[in-house]
Amino acid sequence: xxxxxxxxxxxxxxxxxxxxxxDPVRLQATGGFALPEVWRIAKLxxxxxxxxxxxxxxxxxxxxxxxxxx
Numbered sequence: 470x471x472x473x474x475x476x477x478x479x480x481x482x483x484x485x486x487x488x489x490x491x492d493p494v495r496l497q498a499t500g501g502f503a504l505p506e507v508w509r510i511a512k513l514x515x516x517x518x519x520x521x522x523x524x525x526x527x528x529x530x531x532x533x534x535x536x537x538x539x
Contacts, residue, residue: 476525480510489514491522 476491485501487510494515499507514521 476522478514478521478525480514491518491525494518 477497478489478491480487480489483501485499485506487499487502487507488497489495489511490497491514494511496507496511502510
């Protein structure tokens with residue numbers, strides 16, 4: 470698994486983007502999203518944190534094993 474980069478997700482729409490750490494869920498960076506959108510995204514990330522965290526781990530375990538080419 471990747472070291473030095475905590476589990477996180479990137480959210481992008483048009484020219485807007487945000488990055489949330491997953492454990493604990495917190496906003497790391499945002500650009501272009503209105504504050505109510507950031508709150509809604511934060512709630513969605515929080516509500517789905519476990520699934521997102523497991524997917525992040527699986528993705529990078531596969532990458533470290535040369536499976537997904539990341």
